[in-house]
Amino acid sequence: MEFCKIKDVEPEEIDVLINLCVPPERRAFPSFVEGAAVKRNWARKSIEMFGSIAKIAYLNDYPAGLIQYQPRIEEKILEITCIFVPEMRNQQRGVGKALLKALVEDARKPKPYFGDASPLALVTWAFGVPGYYPQNMFYLKMGFKKAVENNPFLLYHPIKEGYVYQPKTGRYIPQPEDKGKALIFYDPSCPFCMYFTEQIKAAISEVAPNLPIRTVNMFEEQDEVNKRGQVPLCAVNGKPVTTFFLDKENFQREVIEALEGN
Ligand SMILES: CC(C)(COP(=O)(O)OP(=O)(O)OC[C@H]1O[C@@H](n2cnc3c(N)ncnc32)[C@H](O)[C@@H]1OP(=O)(O)O)[C@@H](O)C(=O)NCCC(=O)NCCS
Numbered sequence: 001m002e003f004c005k006i007k008d009v010e011p012e013e014i015d016v017l018i019n020l021c022v023p024p025e026r027r028a029f030p031s032f033v034e035g036a037a038v039k040r041n042w043a044r045k046s047i048e049m050f051g052s053i054a055k056i057a058y059l060n061d062y063p064a065g066l067i068q069y070q071p072r073i074e075e076k077i078l079e080i081t082c083i084f085v086p087e088m089r090n091q092q093r094g095v096g097k098a099l100l101k102a103l104v105e106d107a108r109k110p111k112p113y114f115g116d117a118s119p120l121a122l123v124t125w126a127f128g129v130p131g132y133y134p135q136n137m138f139y140l141k142m143g144f145k146k147a148v149e150n151n152p153f154l155l156y157h158p159i160k161e162g163y164v165y166q167p168k169t170g171r172y173i174p175q176p177e178d179k180g181k182a183l184i185f186y187d188p189s190c191p192f193c194m195y196f197t198e199q200i201k202a203a204i205s206e207v208a209p210n211l212p213i214r215t216v217n218m219f220e221e222q223d224e225v226n227k228r229g230q231v232p233l234c235a236v237n238g239k240p241v242t243t244f245f246l247d248k249e250n251f252q253r254e255v256i257e258a259l260e261g262n
Contacts (some may be wrong), residue, residue, distance in 0.1 A: 004064070004095060006102040009054040014043045017054050018191050020066045020086055031195040042142045042219050046070065046189075050113060053189075055102055057085075057095045058206070063250045064090040067099040068189065069122075071113055076109055076169060077156075080124040085137060091133065100142055107159050120163045121157040121250055123147070170230035174238030176244040181214045182255070186229045200234055208259060213238070237261070 008018050019027070026032050046053045054068040065085035068080050070077050080103070085095045103122065124144070136153050139222035144155040144217050147165050156165040176207045182204050186193040201213055216224050220229070232240035236258035243250040 004093075005058045005061075006055050006098055007044070007058065008052045008106075008199050009047070009056055011034075011044055011047055013056065014040050014182050016056060016063050017043065017058075017066055017068070020056070020063055021084060021191050022025045028195050029195070029249075030196045032191065035191040038186075038193060038217065039191045042188040045219075050111075052106065055099055055106075057099050059090060059093075059095065065095040065099055067103050070105065070189065071119065072123075073110070073113060075123075076090055076117075076119075077121050077123045077165065078119040078159075081187075083138070085251060094121055096138055097142065104114055104157070104159075118159050121158045122161045123154075123165055126153045126155055139175075148180045172232060172235060172240040173227065173229040174235070175228060178235060178238040179226040180212070180237060182208070182211050184213065184215045185225065185233060185235075187218050196245070201249055203251055204234075204236070205234075206256055207255055208236075211259070 007013075015036075022032055022036065027036070043053060045184055048211060050071055052072060054066055056063050057065040064087070066082065067080060068082045069080045071077075083096055083099060085091050098177065107122060107236065108118050110118060122144075124135070125138060126134070126139050128134040128136065136155060139155045139157075142157075144157045147154045147156050147167050154167060158165070184200050186197050186199050197215055204213060206209060215230075218225050220257050228235075234241045234245065236255050239258040239261070241254045241258065243254050245251045
């Protein structure tokens with residue numbers, strides 16, 4: 001492979017990280033302007049807290065790919081939230097592999113937020129994006145294991161020898177103030193978060209035009225998240241909506257059922 005430099009993202013490179021994910025033609029749309037703003041805020045604070053949150057691969061000084069991660073302190077794991085080599089011309093040239101290798105090496109070093117130890121494992125929810133080589137195929141090729149036999153997306157790579165990751169199980173704990181409302185929980189580490197939030201809002205409003213909708217920033221409003229246990233992307237009337245919003249018909253059906261089941 002030609003020269004590929006892997007670098008930890010510094011505060012002044014946050015926009016490079018954001019622009020690797022958001023195609024130029026979408027950057028001026030209000031939901032992406034807002035998504036970039038919340039990601040900037042998340043990234044600035046997270047770099048301050050943890051030092052490193054993402055690495056960028058530069059091919060001949062040109063940003064070609066990213067790997068992004070965040071510690072899950074309670075579980076003592078490092079979650080990889082995204083790996084992405086957006087441009088076709090840079091794919092299958094070893095960029096993804098170089099990014100992952102750099103992260104594995106970095107993860108082996110002691111971290112102050114893990115009590116000066118390494119994380120037990122790298123864990124990822126390897127979701128796919130249409131038109132791209134799927135993240136889960138990539139991780140499986142790189143030696144990651146399934147955490148649960150019948151789930152092809154939840155994968156891990158032990159850092160501590162012999163460690164077996166067991167996903168935390170939990171349930172959604174509705175709060176009295178969630179009655180008669182929709183809640184959307186968004187992850188500000190993804191610059192698409194506000195775009196997705198707008199789509200979810202629109203899908204809800206089509207079937208429940210008067211339903212109040214509250215958005216919760218999962219990084220800034222951690223108390224709101226923690227008291228609800230395992231939070232979904234969306235909950236209506238205190239009930240988690242399990243259908244993904246892109247399956248609009250079934251998503252909307254669940255919204256209606258959640259409102260009917262008072
Ligand atoms: C997964 C991804 C990061 C891999 O990046 P990459 O730089 O192309 O990968 P590499 O060149 O380092 O290849 C790593 C391995 O994957 C394999 N691979 C990569 N792309 C492949 C493809 N299209 N078909 C088959 N195998 C492929 C390579 O053959 C290599 O395996 P090997 O070591 O056994 O030869 C890239 O394809 C990607 O960005 N996909 C989209 C991921 C995504 O959806 N991210 C979320 C965005 S919001």
